[in-house]
Amino acid sequence: MERADAARNRAKVLAAANRLFAAGDPRSVTMDAVAREAGVGRGTLYRRYPDIPSIATALLDEHERSLQEKLLGGEPPLGPGAPPARRLAAFYAAMTDLLEQHIHLTLGAESGSARFATGAYGFWRAHVRMLVKEAGVPGPDALSDILLAPLEPELFAYQRGRGRGVEEIKSALETLAERTLAAG
Amino acid sequence: MERADAARNRAKVLAAANRLFAAGDPRSVTMDAVAREAGVGRGTLYRRYPDIPSIATALLDEHERSLQEKLLGGEPPLGPGAPPARRLAAFYAAMTDLLEQHIHLTLGAESGSARFATGAYGFWRAHVRMLVKEAGVPGPDALSDILLAPLEPELFAYQRGRGRGVEEIKSALETLAERTLAAG
DNA sequence: AGCTAAACGGACACAATGTCCACTTAACGA
């Protein structure tokens, strides 16, 4: 179990990191800056988090877990019960909201291939793969990764930065979902 | 115009960078290492290329240009003449081959959002956008970026690393293309 | 109160970045 001072410092670190991610460019937040902002030593920081993405991922996990529960046992169309195409569209919409709300965290967590290594990605893939199979579309293994690609945080940030609205993105993703998994 | 020694050094730099990208992890090639491998000073290197992605992009451009010409004026289904869904599938297949062949360069060029800033990305987007419009699918602006997302080099490398074959990926992309742009 | 193991924090060695500037050399005209 965790000692009291350790717990206190973990909280300080997470709060400080959250502040820094939100303040400027999330991709240029450094371990050094987090330690300074949190008022702890470098050694203390490295004891728990090996790098910046792991901190961002820790902050993100909390928000993602809520969506994961809705996918598993929530109301349709997010949860079980609706047709696959509808469920994929609902998943896209929920993920888009999540990106919009926490874009600075997702950009902080982004480190190229690190994205695929997280537990969360594995969850999303398993979910989409299940929907693809249920829709009877061939090649669910490759297709599930492909259908997740448009949710890449960098792409979302790029699209938003070009003045594209959240609704426009959601709507395009809905088109993609309906056409790809349409009953046929 | 370019002086003789400058041209010589540019060639040395590009050759050295190509060697380094191919040798190890393309994402951990440094400007320092390129300068050393090329046998030129740091100042010389920085005079022409401000960072690693710009070097990788320069190496890549040559290969991409050939595909761009085929898209504009080559034989169908890559070039004009075939239905949009078929053309998108052909484009996906060609890009997959390009990724497979030059994955180390594309990974070297990858630097988060830098990918979207290149001229090549603009070309691909314009092409896909045109196909989406031609197919009469709504929301071509957002959809063209979304349909390009599965070609992200990191994702391709990840899929290949998990033992997925090139043909399997191509086939899934073909499914995506046919279903998304199918004549309604 | 005293013990112990966990936690702390800052110093250190290392690696990479980007800039600066004194020196070199290719190109060109006399």
Added chain:
DNA sequence: TCGTTAAGTGGACATTGTGTCCGTTTAGCT
């Protein structure tokens, strides 16, 4: 062929970030 000159060169430098190491502190338990 030889000066001139501006482009090109290369390495030293200051700066920033990384990850580790270890002497010191402190929470939790008896």
